Amino acid sequence: MNRTEDTPPPRPPAERPVPKAVIRGERRLLGIAVSAGIAIGPVFGAVEAVAEVERRKIQASDSGAEAARLDAAITQSRKQLQKLKARLGVLPESSQAEIAPLLDAYYQMLAPAARLPRGCRRRISETLVSAETAVLDETETLAEAIMAAGSDDDRAGRRRRAEEVREIGRRLVRNLTRTPFRSFAALPAGAVVVSEGLRPADAALLDPARVGGVATDEGGADGHTAIMLRALGVPAVLGVPGLSQAARPGDTIVVDGGSGEVVVNPGPNTLATARRNVLAFARERQKLARLRRLPSVTEDGCPIELQANLEIPAELPLIAQCGATGIGLLRSEFMFMNRETIPDEDAQAETYRSVVEAMHGDPVTIRVLDWGGEKDIEALQSAGVVPEAADTNPALGLRGIRLLLRETGLFEVQLAAILRAASAGPVRVLLPMVTNVAEVRTAREIYDRVARRLRRRGERLPEALPPLGIMIETPGAALSADALALEADFFAIGTNDLAMYTLAVDRGETEVASLYDPLHPAVLRLVQFATEAALRMRMPVSVCGEMAANPALTRMLIGLGLRSFSMNASALPRVKQAVRGLTIEDCTRFARRVMDMSDAAEIRETILGPPKA
Numbered sequence: 001m002n003r004t005e006d007t008p009p010p011r012p013p014a015e016r017p018v019p020k021a022v023i024r025g026e027r028r029l030l031g032i033a034v035s036a037g038i039a040i041g042p043v044f045g046a047v048e049a050v051a052e053v054e055r056r057k058i059q060a061s062d063s064g065a066e067a068a069r070l071d072a073a074i075t076q077s078r079k080q081l082q083k084l085k086a087r088l089g090v091l092p093e094s095s096q097a098e099i100a101p102l103l104d105a106y107y108q109m110l111a112p113a114a115r116l117p118r119g120c121r122r123r124i125s126e127t128l129v130s131a132e133t134a135v136l137d138e139t140e141t142l143a144e145a146i147m148a149a150g151s152d153d154d155r156a157g158r159r160r161r162a163e164e165v166r167e168i169g170r171r172l173v174r175n176l177t178r179t180p181f182r183s184f185a186a187l188p189a190g191a192v193v194v195s196e197g198l199r200p201a202d203a204a205l206l207d208p209a210r211v212g213g214v215a216t217d218e219g220g221a222d223g224h225t226a227i228m229l230r231a232l233g234v235p236a237v238l239g240v241p242g243l244s245q246a247a248r249p250g251d252t253i254v255v256d257g258g259s260g261e262v263v264v265n266p267g268p269n270t271l272a273t274a275r276r277n278v279l280a281f282a283r284e285r286q287k288l289a290r291l292r293r294l295p296s297v298t299e300d301g302c303p304i305e306l307q308a309n310l311e312i313p314a315e316l317p318l319i320a321q322c323g324a325t326g327i328g329l330l331r332s333e334f335m336f337m338n339r340e341t342i343p344d345e346d347a348q349a350e351t352y353r354s355v356v357e358a359m360h361g362d363p364v365t366i367r368v369l370d371w372g373g374e375k376d377i378e379a380l381q382s383a384g385v386v387p388e389a390a391d392t393n394p395a396l397g398l399r400g401i402r403l404l405l406r407e408t409g410l411f412e413v414q415l416a417a418i419l420r421a422a423s424a425g426p427v428r429v430l431l432p433m434v435t436n437v438a439e440v441r442t443a444r445e446i447y448d449r450v451a452r453r454l455r456r457r458g459e460r461l462p463e464a465l466p467p468l469g470i471m472i473e474t475p476g477a478a479l480s481a482d483a484l485a486l487e488a489d490f491f492a493i494g495t496n497d498l499a500m501y502t503l504a505v506d507r508g509e510t511e512v513a514s515l516y517d518p519l520h521p522a523v524l525r526l527v528q529f530a531t532e533a534a535l536r537m538r539m540p541v542s543v544c545g546e547m548a549a550n551p552a553l554t555r556m557l558i559g560l561g562l563r564s565f566s567m568n569a570s571a572l573p574r575v576k577q578a579v580r581g582l583t584i585e586d587c588t589r590f591a592r593r594v595m596d597m598s599d600a601a602e603i604r605e606t607i608l609g610p611p612k613a
């Protein structure tokens with residue numbers, strides 16, 4: 001149904017306004033394909049978290065801190081608006097002309113001397129209310145004033161302006177509260193979540209049985225949100241410029257997570273094609289499922305270990321179905337997400353134990369907490385373990401092992417919980433974000449100390465402690481791999497961060513997504529160097545970054561000497577299919593050819609074939 005401006009559809013109060021002149025016909029947009037599958041469903045706008053905010057009084061002595069929180073939220077909101085505007089350039093001019101003025105209006109409303117920020121500051125200092133309360137009250141007062149002024153002729157315009165004020169208020173509150181989006185409970189079955197951006201913690205709340213798909217303005221191919229969506233098997237396209245302004249709740253949308261195309265209000269032909277594609281995808285899945293019981297060996301009989309990555313326990317059934325022979329990377333961050341307290345040793349031990357038991361004797365590699373970068377973890381902030389405001393550059397800050405070696409209490413609790421779970425089956429412990437030998441030595445001292453303490457406490461631990469390995473995901477670690485191989489028990493190569501840190505390109509950032517290239521020769525050389533260092537020491541080495549999940553790369557990675565890969569469960573059958581068609585000799589020859597190349601584009605074409613027009 002085409003809607004007209006004269007008959008606006010009824011909308012719940014928390015929806016975002018849509019620019020007046022948006023044409024409601026079919027609209028095709030292109031983004032980054034991050035999770036295969038096709039979704040057809042109504043748009044569900046995942047933007048409002050305001051309803052959960054409680055109006056709150058504060059002490060006079062806290063008003064300075066509240067005003068500072070408000071200012072930080074204003075700065076963040078303005079940055080977001082600038083970013084959205086900068087990305088409109090790729091849209092057709094007519095769309096830019098519709099959306100840009102609206103973003104400008106929002107931006108102006110947040111200018112430091114504008115009425116809204118001034119009013120909010122006054123409320124904080126004079127009526128002693130929290131920043132959120134001040135924003136909610138001030139935006140409502142402003143919106144009511146807009147509605148009360150002027151003639152009846154301009155009622156529609158005034159209603160729109162009032163809604164704009166409320167929308168900017170909602171953005172401020174979202175940034176103030178940093179609350180994950182929790183209203184997925186209201187998501188109609190099969191609906192497609194559309195938003196500006198989605199944090200990994202928000203993605204973790206999605207129920208893959210209910211959500212049809214996800215499409216967002218922001219995000220990159222190998223960011224943690226993308227990884228989470230792939231893990232859940234939810235069709236998704238991220239980094240679609242202008243999407244959240246072009247699609248309104250209730251519109252029909254098609255999301256093709258394989259091609260990266262998103263169609264808002266598809267016409268009958270587009271819908272018919274999309275439905276055919278849904279069926280074709282399901283048939284392909286069924287075909288791949290038959291590979292489950294076949295062994296993962298090359299054509300010439302070399303076994304290749306294929307394990308699964310686990311982001312949240314909800315994936316366990318998928319892992320059981322995909323034929324994985326263990327969990328090569330359990331990202332333990334999920335236990336700390338979407339909660340305000342840190343889980344204690346018993347709670348953690350219980351969770352690890354249930355995963356280990358579910359794997360029925362197959363090994364589970366548990367990575368200790370990798371906080372930092374784009375992963376916001378409320379529990380650590382609420383507990384004061386990490387500051388509220390992130391570092392200037394969180395990816396280069398107190399991330400992974402650095403945080404754990406500073407907060408040794410947190411580290412010890414997690415190690416103790418993992419060691420306790422080791423009595424349920426084979427376990428390995430993995431350290432994230434290592435850059436030097438000293439970190440591994442210190443971590444091992446702590447590990448041994450925790451084990452001694454547990455034994456004194458009467459816990460039954462395996463005689464030989466579970467292996468303690470490290471992620472090779474920084475250029476520093478890759479280039480010191482020979483020295484690190486003397487300290488660690490195994491390597492897990494994290495190509496996502498390795499590409500990010502080597503190329504100085506944020507993996508979750510849409511603006512530089514085209515520069516994020518794990519096939520850049522610099523990244524491949526680091527993978528090769530680290531792999532060879534491990535092989536010389538006869539030490540286990542695997543790849544658990546997203547490269548491992550791409551069957552087109554399997555030939556080259558095996559050619560570099562790798563025999564173990566860990567990936568999202570849904571990718572595993574395709575990789576197994578690739579493995580079974582390869583011979584070691586061909587892989588080795590192919591990798592040699594690739595490693596002689598210095599041009600990223602040539603490498604890409606050699607491995608993936610010519611770019612699509």
Ligand code: PEP
Nearest residue numbers: 473494495496497544545
């Ligand atoms: C990686 O960096 O490649 C990796 C596997 O770790 P994460 O994606 O969790 O940062």
Ligand code: MG
Nearest residue numbers: 473494496497
């Ligand atoms: Mg990493």
